[in-house]
Structure formats: structure tokens, C-alpha cells
Amino acid sequence: MADELDSELLKILRSVDTPTVCNAIEVAQGKRGFSEFTRGTMISSAPDGGAMVGFAKTAKIAALEPPIESQEVIKERRMNYYRYMADVNGPTITVIEDVDYPDCIGAYWGEINTKVHKGFGLSGALTNGVVRDLGDLAEDFPVVAGSIGPSHGFVHVREIDTPVSLFGIKVSPGDLVHADRHGAVVIPNEVIPILKDAVHKLFASERLILDPAEKAGFSFDDFKGAWEDFEKSRT
16 A cells, blocks of 8 residues: 655645545546546535545444354454554545445444544545534544444454455555545545646646636636636646
8 A cells, every 4th residue: 555645735635625636647548438436425524624635544344243253253253443543654544345235234333433443643534425423523634424424333354454445436455545425535646746737737727717717807708718728728
């Protein structure tokens, strides 16, 4: 798993929303059609708290039915999971697939798990599953989830450090993920070295239309000229 990210790029990614990152990826690739972003509406535990950014640590859970494996196996896997999550180097988030989806009932993410994972040094959690304990979650540890619910059900870990799927995206261990109240995006490895410049280029392009639009007396003729300049500059 990659564990380093240019400090300036990390600062930029933490300061922008996920739609901006999606646009910047298109700028970096020089074309439209990038599709590694979530579909549907997700729920953010901290909608005004900004974005989470990090390399993915992954796992799968289930909660609808009791585990069929022995308690010894379940306990050992649980400790292996926490050992894996505690091994943090650089910006890291946890990405958890609830295999019960769309019938998820077990809130894996609540007060205890958010505070434990934050203590390990992770920056947030992304899941298609359930979050609870709103108001008591760890500060500055956002959870972007599929739903809110009151119970943990029979929640248990099924797999660790494995590719996962949620809301239309596939996330492998070590993928760079950006997520906020809009959902999440997997940043392709090949664009990471040029993403910083792509964000700056995107901002410059957007100002071509935003600056005139924000001036008093903005007219259709002003719009037409600005839009032509904007269209020439955008991907």
C-alpha cells in the first residue's frame, strides 16, 4: 500500500470537495468519462466537516445473521482486523463493505469504533453499511455511510485487506480515496503525480465564468463571451 502523498497535494485535497476532485481527474486525463465515483445518495456524519482523504484499508462485514464460524475464529479475525487497521503510515481511511447490502442492519460505525480508529491514526470511514451514535462519534473522523440505524445486529468481520465494492465503485487496499457529503471517488494512480496542477488548472478555468457572473450588471452578452472562453479552457 502506498503510504506517502505530496504534502501540498494532500492539503489541497483536504480543502476541496469531491465534485472538484472528479473534475480535476478529468482535467488530468484530458477527457471526460472517468467513472470511479459512487452512485446514489450517501450519508455523511459531518456534512460541514470537509473531506476525508487517504489510502484505503479495507474489510468486509455482515450483521443480519449470526456468524456460522466458531467464536474463536471470529475473535481471532476481529483482533487481526484491529491489528491491520492500527498499522498506519501516512494518510489512511478505512473502507468497509457490508455484504448484507441493501438490507444492512448492523451499525459497525458508532462511538467506540470511530474513536478507536481515530486513535489508530485513520482519517475517516467509508461504508455502504450503517452508522449510529450521531452526536457521540469521534471528532474530526467523518463517516460516509449508506444509512443510519440504532443497532449493531450480529455485526462481525468477514474479510480483511481485500477488494471491496460499494455504491458502484470498487476499492482495493492502497487505493487513494476522497470522500465527503457528496459521496466518494477513487483517484487513479496515474493521475496522482499531476493532480495538483490539474486542480490549479481547473480553478483557473472556472474563474473565467465565475468572475464575470459575480460582477454587478452581468448580462447575456457578458455570459456569452465568458462561456466561450470557459469552453475553450475546459475538458
